[in-house]
Amino acid sequence: MHNGKCLVAASATTLVLGILGDGDLHGYAIIKRVGELSDGDLRWNEGMLYPLLHRLERLGYLQASWGLSKAGRRRKQYSITEEGRGALAQRQKQWAIVADALRQAWETSRPTTETKPGWA
Template sequence: MRIDKDLVAASATPLVLGILAEGDLYGYAILKRVSELSGGSMQWSDGMLYPLLHRLERLGYVDSSWGTSEAGRRRKHYAITQAGMEALAERQQQWTVVADALRQVWHTTQRPPSAAEGRA
């Protein structure tokens, strides 16, 4: 399934902040986690993730630091800040309202037409 780019863009910040709330990660691990969480439906590229991480860092939502992997490679790790946790909580509230509204409208659009509607 292809997910519309506007929906991907709208969900990117809360998704990355939510992933980092689980623990510090480096970029490739974040990409893998997005894929896992979406059952493989969301395949982000480096070109989509890193500009987002840099923006979140400029906003103060994420900190980064260089570390070394088990294989000895240098990797930049990202961690959510207190401001990022607050932004995540606000985004969670916003997405809950949106998701609830969508559930309600989809529930009404999925009902079978009544006999009167079928004759109209």
């Protein structure tokens, strides 16, 4: 499935903050988790993720620290800050409103494409 760039961009911050709300991860693990959560429909790459992580770090939403992988290579781990948790809570409320409005609109219209069961 092709996902529009605008939709991915609009949801990226909330998705990353939500993923890191479950625990610290390095970039590749975040990319992998996005794929898992979307059943492979969202395919992020490093060129999309790392600028976002750096921006969220500058905003004070994330904190990065260096650690070692199991193979002994250095890599950055990202964790959500208290400020990031506040931003996540605010964004969750906003997305809940959007999801509810979409759900209501779709319940009253005939679907034009196949939808995944359980979405929204």
